[in-house]
Amino acid sequence: MEANRKWLSIPEQTRKMLIGNVFCSQCLDAVTIKDFIITGDPAGVVLEGKCAACGHPVARVVEMDN
Numbered sequence: 121m122e123a124n125r126k127w128l129s130i131p132e133q134t135r136k137m138l139i140g141n142v143f144c145s146q147c148l149d150a151v152t153i154k155d156f157i158i159t160g161d162p163a164g165v166v167l168e169g170k171c172a173a174c175g176h177p178v179a180r181v182v183e184m185d186n
């Protein structure tokens with residue numbers, strides 16, 4: 121399955137939670153990711169974007185069953 125479709129198969133509430141809970145190594149805190157793209161990963165999908173607070177590049181792996 122294409123990465124973007126995989127991502128969209130996750131319930132919206134869960135997606136919102138994931139988007140708002142990405143670790144930023146600059147802020148040293150959980151932040152909201154912005155301007156992100158979805159890429160494929162053997163474990164699931166990866167969100168790659170920027171920290172909404174400081175603009176530092178951040179990424180989050182979302183592990184999925186398939």
Ligand SMILES: [Zn+2]
Nearest residue numbers: 144147171174
């Ligand atoms: Zn940040």
